[in-house]
Amino acid sequence: MSMTKVNSKAALVLAVSFFITGQVSAKSDFEYGPVFSSFGKHAPVEGVSFAKDETFKVAFDVAKAAKTGEVNRKFESLARFINMHVANGVKQDNLSLALVVHGSATEEMLKSEFFKKRKEQSNGNEVLLTALMKQGVEVIVCGQSAAAHGVEQGALIEGVKMDLSAMTAHARLAKRGYSVNPF
Structure with missing residues (x-):
């Protein structure tokens, strides 16, 4: 039997077992909230629990820009992280998140007025980034990438x-x- 057939059969068995046991939610089970009502959809997962005093300190690294005008899914991951953990009993005050941005994603740190001059569209990330910062997320842009992309500090989204x-x-x-989120 070839490896392709073995891998295909293994994948089918795994998929069927998840379907039968109900351990994975259907795509329609993904919802927003409880912190962000327009960002960070997540699904319930049975059997997962957290200690009452569980804390997380996680840095997310984003180097690649989204398509112009769209929300960067990597930025939205922070909203998802917050929503799913708070929905599962982790106190929001016990979540400390940081977003480190560099590379082509650097321009997504621009206020819409400056972004629009460059890309002829509004910055689809400004609302999300502002909402994240209002919830205590630290957003940091790489000075080296800013210099390479001609992004001045005064043009950055407030906060x-x-x-x-980025290394610093x-x-x-x-x-x-x-810790650094590997995704």
Whole structure:
């Protein structure tokens, strides 16, 4: 039997077992909330629980821009992280998240008025990034990427911080106990 057939059969068995046991929610079970009502859809997962005092300190790294005018799914991951953990009993005050942005995603840190001059469209990420920061998310842009893309500090969305580099931002966050989300 070829490896392709074995892998296909294994995938089918796994899919059927998830369907039968109900361990994975159907796509229609994804919902917004409880913190963000327009971002961060998530699904319930049976059998997962958290200690009453569970805490998370997580840094997310984003280097790739979304299509012009669209919300960057990597940015929305932070809203999903917050929504799904709060929905499952983690106190929102116990979530400390940071977003480190560099590379082509740097321009998505621009206020819409500056973004529009470059891309002829509004920045589809400004509302999300502002909402994240209102919920305590630290948003940091790489100074080296900003220089490479001609992004000046005064053109950044209100609340976005700039560090010397993305590497520097991650090193500083690591000193403060943040892990890096690998996704």
